[in-house]
Amino acid sequence: MPTSPKPLTEAALLKMPASAYMNADQLAFFRARLEALRDEMLSNAANTGAVLKENENFADPNDRASMEEEHMLEQRVRDRERKQLKKINSALKRIESGEYGWCEETGDPIGLPRLLARPTAEYSIEAQERHEMQEKLRA
Incomplete structure (x- = not known):
């Protein structure tokens, strides 16, 4: 039975000759990296949604203000990640079309x-x- 090839490492990638630029192994490496980034961001977004839906009532106005500040920061991070997600999806499309790299x-x-x-x-x-x-x- 043939064994599946080991995934390419960064070191092995950098050692490849210039003539191998954007070969199938390199494209597979970057596809896997981009998909992992995308999956992590989608997971973070799901977690943020759950956290923001928690409707905690605070008797202390300072506690409420702190929570609102945390929510604003969290939403800012997610907004940045949403923009990054568009770039990741665009990069994945470029891999499929042969334009990546x-x-x-x-x-x-x-x-x-x-x-x-x-x-x-x-x-x-x-x-x-x-x-x-x-x-x-x-x-």
Whole structure:
């Protein structure tokens, strides 16, 4: 019986030759990483919903204010995660279409170190820096 191949590690990924960029093993590695991030965020969102639905009555106004502050912070975190979830889903679609790992602006490789740090990256470092500079000029 054939054994299933061991999952690719970050170290093994980085040791691959440039000619192997975005091969099936690398795409499977990033798909698994993105799916794990997505699943974690969805789990966090479900937990937040349960926590926010708890309707605790506090006699002390300070306790109530503290709880409301915690809820606001929690909702802010979830809002950030919701935006990140859109990026994760977009990255997964790019894996399916064969566009993952390539800069949307230049078509150049984004690079494995950048994708390991930010698996939802759509641009190479240089293109991202140009986008950020343009944003500063518009602001």
